[in-house]
Amino acid sequence: MTVSLSFAGESLVPLACGGLYWPAQQTLLVADLHLEKASHFARRGWMLPPHDTAQTLAMLIDAVEATGARRLVCLGDSFHDRHGPGRMPDAARGALTRMIASLDWWWITGNHDDASAGTLGGRAVAEVQLGPLMLRHEAEPGDIQPEISGHFHPKVRIATRLRAITRRCFAVSGTKIIMPAYGALAGGLDCGDPAIARALAGPGAAVVREGSHLLSFPIAALQTADLA
């Protein structure tokens, strides 16, 4: 794991799965798991494949094993709605509670879920300060201290010579990192969207982990070069 990002004096490692590992703190950060999104839709009559929770958790378990993280912080919207934990299939619930028990687990409350994830274990908080970094669900543009958040599900579309390629990305400015959504069925918002520009509170870049490379695209350059 050699590709790291220097942010507020800390070295952070963006993972291909969409997690962000902080070696100095042995902490894995993930945002917007949106667990039980499919069953939320099913309840309303749209029978989306009921495999999203299992897939998201499998990815999370792999990331914990690969990084050796001791602490895990979920930056909000961990469940797609506050009834999500109640709808979780037994197998997935078992896997999640086992993982929670083995780690120092923090749930930050998002706008989709409330603190209901805390019923499964771990600590549910509104936001948390870790070292020099503030971790919260939605960025506060006016806050000048370094901050890592989720909420916006940034993605980036890059027009290559042959075709346009879309990827989930980290939106990074001088004082903010907005993490990509981790959930299998969580959609995305283009990082050129004004909402993300406001949240970044300054010029930003779309950072994409591609294999062993860490690619960075200045968002302003993408915007003038590419519409979609």
Place this chain on the structure above:
Amino acid sequence: MPLPPAIADWFARKGWAPRRHQLDMLAAAQAGRHTLLSAPTGAGKTLAGFLPVLADLAQSPRDGLHTIYVSPLKALATDVQRNLLLPIAEIGLDIDVETRTGDTSSDAKKRQRTAPPHILLTTPESLSLLLSYPEAPRMLAGLQSVIIDEIHAFGTTKRGDQLSLALARLQSLAPGVRRVGLSATIADPESWAAWLAPHGEAADVTIVTGDPGADPDIEIMVIDDRIPWAGHAGRWAARAVMRRIEAARLAIVFVNTRAIAELVLRDLWAENDHSLPIGIHHGSLAPEARRKVEAAMASGRLRAIVATSSLDLGIDWGDVDLVIQMGAPKGASRLLQRTGRANHRMDEASRALIVPGNRFEYLEAMAARDAVAAGELDPDGFRPGGLDVLAQHVLGVAVAGPFMAEALYAEVASAAPYAGLTRAVFDQVIDLVATGGYALRAYDRYARLVEAAPGQWRLAHPRLGAQYRLNAGTIVEAVTMNIVFGNGSSPGGRRLGQVEEWFAGQLRVGDSFQFAGLVLEVTGSNGADIHVKLGRGTPKVPVYAGGRMPMTTNLAVRVRQLLHDPGRWHDMPPDVREWLELQQLRSRLPGPDDVLVETFPRDGRWFMVIYGFAGRPALQTLGMLLTQRMEAAGAAPLGFVASDYVVAAWSLNEVTDPLALLRPDVLEDELSAWLAASPFLRRAFREVAIIGGLVERTQPGVHKSGRAMSVSSDLIYDVLRRHEPAHLLLGAAWTDARYKLTDLERLAALLEEASRAMVHVRLPFVSPLAVPVLLTIGRESVGEDANAALLIEAEALIAEAMNIPGQVPGTAVR
């Protein structure tokens, strides 16, 4: 059986006599037979279809719904209403005729369900929705007949599947209902009779054939005895085409794609010395823009209109006396249909002019003209009905009321497209509708359908009915972005129309492109809107020529016969003739049933040209698979290009064994792998997921969520492929992608033919027949500035192929 006196008097007063096929329709109706009428344009098909209805209601007036008429277009339903009301009034009949389409107010629709008119004019979508109301059985119980207009526009599509299922439902609710199909001239009336009939029994359908109209007068444009080497859409002939338009009263200039329509309009304007009013009509224009053009055409304010297939169907919009087909017509039926748009009087010859874009297109134009003269039309490719459409239908049935699975299965299997449906698959479809059809059974508690008693299913919640009605229909629009005049700061900029997202994705600020007959420059974007201002000069972004219909198999056979029959060559312009003669001398001509493969070096690369004549989609697919195999075989492929006729691939190393590259097992393994990774399958999945009721349809005007949904159908696809690869809707997407997007059957036939009769010719240089496709290499990516370089290159290529005397001809290896 004579006409009722009131109607006979009306004919007499008009000084008309009923035509033979109109009386045949009446006789078939009185014998209680299902009927299929196939007659040329201008033969009075609509009146023939409705005459039995008017006669019956004249003889025994009564209340209640008598006949449902189904049209492929809302506009056609409105047009027919106008054309029916006049004779009804003149005959003095008390018959109500109403339309029921997406434009009908919900109040009117509600009233129609309790107090229906005698005749209801509708579309397949509105008919299906009507059937989902609990009042439907009472409303339809006395129905006498259902008339399907332009039936040939339906049969092989998902709309056709939907309509066929609706007919099966109608037949259950009103067992005596007579099915009547109206069609343009079709290749195979028997197959269509089977499609129309309950249980696919063609014998239950009386086929009435209209007298043929005067033979159309089809000319192929040749200027100064020359046809260009390359190009398509006949743009080289714009000046001559403009002179023909000047000499005509009203001309329709048909092109094969929306993008080409824009280019042709621009070419014509450049030659329009008298500033004649010329309009444009295609499916990407905003509806109000289309209506304006239609109105201008009907009122005689236009002299010409450049149109795509959006004008193919039978609405009479003006006194057209000339049809011009730019580029090859791609099919005999299509040529005949388009030709029929000129001159709606069947006893006068319709006049049409084909402008071939290149020499292969010249051959194709000849083939199409021959086929029309021989009355040999293209057969329609019937295929099994879509399971996504069936799922939607099952939900619609449940919305109307509880159903027995056994009875519904029998009803569905009576619809021709579903004749081969097994009970097991039908039960899977019910499971799909009920809980999504997943192995985990995770959603039993959220089921949309519940088994109330053994074999009896009902809707779990009434709100699902509203959900069904919002999402019904089989037409799934591509995700689009709006083209809007203005910079977006002033709201309410004029909307010009829409472009598909993939096209929008390649536009950058400052780029110019052609749309709605204008050169537009991109100034910015916001959400689903692309802001534009008027641009100048030559558009920078090349327009995409995709979405073209491939040349039909029939025409392909005829083109190969023309190539192989020197007796026909004297009918061709001298330069086409010379081209074929030199090909014969320098290489060889593709035979009527072999597969010619040429290989030759050029510019430090090796070229391989396969004369497959299988249509562009099939050859494009072959090109992708070929380059994969060439890679594996160490040939170091660099690229390929495909047309309707040939595929050419080039590589660093020579291909010495083309037969190995064409082994049919390519279809089993590589095609599956390639398709699974391609965007085709994702697009196909999006369509079946929407039609099949897995995800919510974007409502018109809500483009933002359209984009969001496009993403989420991709995410769903990924999750499903990984965890449940055998899911019913993935299978349905595969089937769609294979049939629709890659013309798999034609590719399979080509590979089979190659394994039997491939002829490999090694040449020291490019052959004459290979020149047209080689000239298209890289054209899309080169701007106008490079014209000079391109011309020099083309000149060298052609000289090499044609003018070097005394070289050794290629050696044939069989």
